[in-house]
Amino acid sequence: MPELPEVEVTRRGVAPHLEDRIVEDVILRREGLRWPFPPKLRELLAGRRILGTGRRGKYLLIKFEHGTLIVHLGMSGHLRVLPEGTELKKHDHFDLVVSGGNAGPGSRQVLRLHDPRRFGAVLWHAHDDGELEQHVLLRELGVEPLEDGFSGALLHKATRNRSAPIKQVLLAGDIVVGVGNIYACESLFRAGINPKTAAGKISRARYDKLAEAIRDILAAAIVQGGSTLRDFIAVNGQSGYFQQTYFVYDRAGVPCRNCSAPVRQIKQGQRSTFYCATCQR
Numbered sequence: 001m002p003e004l005p006e007v008e009v010t011r012r013g014v015a016p017h018l019e020d021r022i023v024e025d026v027i028l029r030r031e032g033l034r035w036p037f038p039p040k041l042r043e044l045l046a047g048r049r050i051l052g053t054g055r056r057g058k059y060l061l062i063k064f065e066h067g068t069l070i071v072h073l074g075m076s077g078h079l080r081v082l083p084e085g086t087e088l089k090k091h092d093h094f095d096l097v098v099s100g101g102n103a104g105p106g107s108r109q110v111l112r113l114h115d116p117r118r119f120g121a122v123l124w125h126a127h128d129d130g131e132l133e134q135h136v137l138l139r140e141l142g143v144e145p146l147e148d149g150f151s152g153a154l155l156h157k158a159t160r161n162r163s164a165p166i167k168q169v170l171l172a173g174d175i176v177v178g179v180g181n182i183y184a185c186e187s188l189f190r191a192g193i194n195p196k197t198a199a200g201k202i203s204r205a206r207y208d209k210l211a212e213a214i215r216d217i218l219a220a221a222i223v224q225g226g227s228t229l230r231d232f233i234a235v236n237g238q239s240g241y242f243q244q245t246y247f248v249y250d251r252a253g254v255p256c257r258n259c260s261a262p263v264r265q266i267k268q269g270q271r272s273t274f275y276c277a278t279c280q281r
């Protein structure tokens, strides 16, 4: 599943091909994905200039003067920028055809959403509907882990009344967004915190370590993903998602890279957790 780093790498990859371009066409090849596509999306966007891009959690934002297109990659989706006329593949559901910018006024490119499992989304939020941050999908989201405001102090303060295990509190996304299963496992390992520890029992000093681990691991994943950026715009490129070297994630029974004890796997709220019982207390 695309996680925050993949979405941010996608954003960085497509941004130069979208910013300041004019929408020439919108092509929808089905009624919708996880939710129906917005009605009259073509009429809403054709002829409009894209002001820029953004990201909130795992939602990619394409900003216009009159509103924001909200794109989610779901479980298995990806976005690519392709020359217009590029042959369609199965599961290519949505095209945003754009022109102009550095590529010259006549050149047209396509931002194409490919989503085999159709858990993705393309939604529209008009400026007239109020603040984007108050959109029903965005308003419950916690702070961005790579922005100012995320810290051990915040984690500590926000968890004083939380008796749930720290791993599940991270995944819930209401305190901090974008720490999915992989990054929660890896961050807790880096910080030396047992994933079963009640969130409310963890000290400020340990949360400082955890916040630093989360920031460092997500930032490293984005840097690593950046090296595969080329794939996002290649006609026949790979999907663009990237494998990192993990310390505990998906390494059940394999010796811990730090102490050689076998990495353990447990279930927490239907999700697999990987950890080292020696290194994580």
Ligand SMILES: [Zn+2]
Pocket: 256, 257, 258, 259, 260, 261, 276, 277, 278, 279, 280
């Ligand atoms: Zn270990």
